[in-house]
Amino acid sequence: MSPRRHRGDLMRVIARRLLDNAVVCGIIGVVSLICVAEAAGRLGLISTTQFPLASTILVNAVQLAADPEFLGDVAATFGGWALGLVLTVAVAVPAGLLLGSLPPVERALRPIIEFLRPIPSVALIPLAAFIFTERLDMKIAMIMYASTWPILINTIYGLKDVDPVAKETLRAFGFGPLSVLWRVSLPSTAPFIATGVRVAATIALILAISTELLGGGSDGIGTFIIVAGSSPDGLTLTVAATVWAGILGIIANGALVWGERRIFRWHTAMMGATQ
Template identity: 50%
Template sequence: MMSTISPARRERVPLARAKLLKISRHAAGVAGFLLAWQILGMWGLVKWLPPAADTLARTAQLAVDPDFLEDLGGTLITAAIGLPLAILVAVPIGLLLGTVPVVEEMTRVFVEFLRPIPSVALIPLALFFFQPEINAKIALIVFSASWPILINTLYGVRDVDPVGKETLRSFGFGVGAVIWRVSLPSAAPFIATGVRLAASITLILAISVEYIVGGSSGIGGFLIEASTGIGMDAMIDVVAVLLWAGAIGIVVNTLLMRAERRLFRWREA
């Protein structure tokens, strides 16, 4: 008797099994990590490490804590403002440097000089020039998040097939049309990767500025208040806040990766 299963369904079955196996491995890894954490904390094998169960319970409590949610919203708003501004700054500059080699050669020294500077070291300078404090945080986010976007845009433009550009030029299209119709679409996957990398930087830098400045709103400010406590309870609060920061980073990275795969399926093919 012949099977009635369609070829498309036959292909989906192995894919579903592979996906389930991948999820199972991830779950096993997380469970193993939490078990080891619980043992180390409960038995006191690592000094000041709170048990995983107590920390996760506190992490869940923060989800309904109005003070924490207000600080969380402040950090996310700052990051949500800074990242699009970084894109608006870095993408045009990357397109310019990748399209005009002379400009790239003239500015290479400045790019290589500014890129390694730690953004945290610029906090005093940013606070001096930008007031109120949220403007300083946004300025630092734009500075630090622009680099991965700019570099990825630059290399994306360099990776464009020259045949496509020459074809458009042979039909009489100008430089602007070549950039818009060929260079930018071809470099888009590289730009998306740069944006995904920059998203993590925005969150790290926003929390760092809030923590270093002190007395400010945001997750960094909440972290300062949590660390002023005494004993294991203070450590539980600190680790719980860090878990929230890590969870937000995972969610943002996952969403951006899925958006990349959906928008640029042709690249994977």
């Protein structure tokens, strides 16, 4: 084999492995979108008065990363998001385990769940503003309401997917209901719960910023966007702050995916083997 052909084969193998990497493909997609948006603005296909150039947005986003006031707003949003998500997990997981373990109770409450679950959470923010005097309490309440459903539903369905043979085996050896739940049901349901938490984390971030936008307050990314909208560079700052909101969402989701794969390696391997 000639050296030129060998180098060509090597480059094709490297390119194939890079394209198989989800992170690399994601970076390529983002860079491509930025380039297309920049070209559209430069060529006049998009009015820069209605939507700033991608390069201008990126420059402002980088500048915001060094702005102490904006970093304080990010910390406020992140703190409310984290606290609301933790409280949601503390409430939704036990509730899901209870409903999943007691089918008659789950069937009795299913109509109420199906009635409350489709209600748009953002539509309840004005109502929450009348109920809660503290904006942090309102933010946490809205996060908990919106984020409860994916965790609750995933926990219930995870319990239904537990191998009945494993449960019956423990019962045959004299283990009680709580022991069966702790030793079999909960470990088997844990990957479903983790997926529900990951979905809920995104919803929680949306509600945290939406509550700041619609419910008012003195800090947070949503509040920063409202204040920035009245400044001369309001459009650019608004989009730049929105970019950081998206970055926070990507970081949070990536961290949860990484933790899920590390903790539930056996589940990831099993799912990969069945595909």
